[in-house]
Amino acid sequence: MGDPRRQRKKFSKPSHPWQKERIEAERGIIKQYGLRRKYEIWKMDSMLKNFLNRAKTIIGEKTAQSEVEKKQLLSRLHLLGLLKKDSRVEDVLNLTLKDILERRLQTLVCRKQIAGTMMQARQFITHEHVIVGNRKITAPSYLVSINEEPRISLVNPLSIRNAESPKQAEAKAE
Numbered sequence: 001m002g003d004p005r006r007q008r009k010k011f012s013k014p015s016h017p018w019q020k021e022r023i024e025a026e027r028g029i030i031k032q033y034g035l036r037r038k039y040e041i042w043k044m045d046s047m048l049k050n051f052l053n054r055a056k057t058i059i060g061e062k063t064a065q066s067e068v069e070k071k072q073l074l075s076r077l078h079l080l081g082l083l084k085k086d087s088r089v090e091d092v093l094n095l096t097l098k099d100i101l102e103r104r105l106q107t108l109v110c111r112k113q114i115a116g117t118m119m120q121a122r123q124f125i126t127h128e129h130v131i132v133g134n135r136k137i138t139a140p141s142y143l144v145s146i147n148e149e150p151r152i153s154l155v156n157p158l159s160i161r162n163a164e165s166p167k168q169a170e171a172k173a174e
Contacts, residue, residue: 010043010046011039011042011043011045011046012042012046013042014042026038026041029041029097029098029101032118033101033104033106033107033118034106034110034117034118034119034121034122036122040141041097043141044097044100044101044104044141045097047100048095048096048097048100051073051077051082051092051095052092052093052095054069054073054092055073055089055090055092055093056093058070058073058089059089059090070089073089073092074087074088074089074092077092077095078146079145079146079147080103080143080145080146081103081144081145081146081149082095082099082100082103083095100143103143103144104140104141104142104143104144105125105130105132105137105139105140105141105142105143105144105152106118106121106122106125106140106141107121108144108149108152109121109124109125109130109152112152114130114152114153114154121140122140124154125137125138125139125140126138126140128155129154129155129156130152130153130154130155131152131153131154131155132144132148132151132152133148133151136155
């Protein structure tokens with residue numbers, strides 16, 4: 001489990017707790033992407049803010065080190081599938097929260113129609129039914145790189161699609 005003294009929050013909460021527009025927007029995102037808690041949104045939003053802040057500092061500086069950091073940032077975002085190969089640093093500023101949420105394992109399992117709903121995709125992942133390459137990933141928030149995306153699959157598809165399930169019984173009846 002690791003050293004408890006080294007645990008750090010990976011997100012920052014909103015500055016004001018009771019903003020109706022933000023709460024409604026978060027509720028819509030939770031429903032659309034099948035998230036369990038708001039801190040999942042805040043975690044992805046903090047990741048986005050880190051990318052944006054890093055891009056802003058790179059744009060502002062014109063040193064050899066900033067050129068190295070620029071290449072590293074662009075290659076990382078390309079690997080995550082957030083930017084195209086020939087993108088510029090200014091394109092990082094156009095990223096949105098939904099771009100990052102679309103790269104989560106939970107979303108991709110549902111989009112590839114391995115699972116019927118976002119919640120079912122989440123259940124498959126947490127119950128260790130989904131593998132990426134040859135690794136079992138149990139975190140629905142895992143960001144899938146473009147290299148790993150085609151290698152998302154079920155561990156044993158026959159064990160998931162049980163003949164006794166209500167959906168399978170409906171399919172046989174038709």
